Amino acid sequence: MSLTERQRQILKIVRENGPIIGDEIAKNLFLTRSALRTDFSVLTKAGFLKSKPKLGYTYIAREEKRYIKDIMGDVVSVDSELSVYETIIKIFTKDVGTMFITEKNSLVGIVSRKDLLKIAIGKNDIERVPINIVMTRMPNIIYCEENEPIIEGVKKIIEHQIDCIPVVKIKEVKGKKIYELVGRLTKTNIAKLFLEYYSK
Ligand code: ADP
Numbered sequence: 001m002s003l004t005e006r007q008r009q010i011l012k013i014v015r016e017n018g019p020i021i022g023d024e025i026a027k028n029l030f031l032t033r034s035a036l037r038t039d040f041s042v043l044t045k046a047g048f049l050k051s052k053p054k055l056g057y058t059y060i061a062r063e064e065k066r067y068i069k070d071i072m073g074d075v076v077s078v079d080s081e082l083s084v085y086e087t088i089i090k091i092f093t094k095d096v097g098t099m100f101i102t103e104k105n106s107l108v109g110i111v112s113r114k115d116l117l118k119i120a121i122g123k124n125d126i127e128r129v130p131i132n133i134v135m136t137r138m139p140n141i142i143y144c145e146e147n148e149p150i151i152e153g154v155k156k157i158i159e160h161q162i163d164c165i166p167v168v169k170i171k172e173v174k175g176k177k178i179y180e181l182v183g184r185l186t187k188t189n190i191a192k193l194f195l196e197y198y199s200k
Contacts, residue, residue: 047189069146087116097113110136153165166183168182
């Protein structure tokens with residue numbers, strides 16, 4: 001991807017001084033933090049920067065991206081009681097291709113764009129049908145954990161012919177497994193890494 005001059009300056013500051021908070025970066029550039037909001041967002045989403053609560057931004061070099069947590073995207077999910085209609089709205093507003101479904105903060109299902117298309121073109125009352133009727137559910141969900149090497153996630157995507165894998169932290173609460181969502185690994189994350197790797 002091509003970065004603007006200002007984005008390059010931000011990366012240089014973080015590389016040399018990180019972890020560094022947004023206000024400090026802005027001060028270095030004689031700008032306000034809010035003027036840099038879009039740049040921070042672009043650089044974080046593209047996997048150049050990681051934002052850590054209280055610490056600020058750290059730089060992630062291409063060579064350092066080895067684990068799924070280094071390239072995964074943000075969680076986008078809906079509650080299992082939401083309707084198919086509401087899920088479709090969310091898939092548009094959040095601009096994603098796959099939606100995760102949760103119940104009490106645990107991953108229980110997943111729906112793809114085509115799952116939603118299928119139900120929408122049938123004679124269904126999508127405002128009434130809850131999303132949990134149509135989703136692919138546990139234990140059939142292919143997931144990964146954030147400390148797995150990136151290559152393991154790529155293998156799962158290819159082997160299972162899917163676009164997206166939820167990244168979870170597995171916990172046990174009262175003898176029951178809870179799959180807490182922490183991120184998403186998509187073909188786009190992998191393509192971005194590929195591009196970064198092969199472009200100067
Ligand atoms: P599309 O259906 O739009 O081609 P996918 O290839 O990602 O998108 O999904 C194919 C099917 O696999 C869908 O029915 C979807 O519910 C299911 N699916 C998607 N992601 C996963 C996953 N991580 N684990 C299990 N099933 C999945």
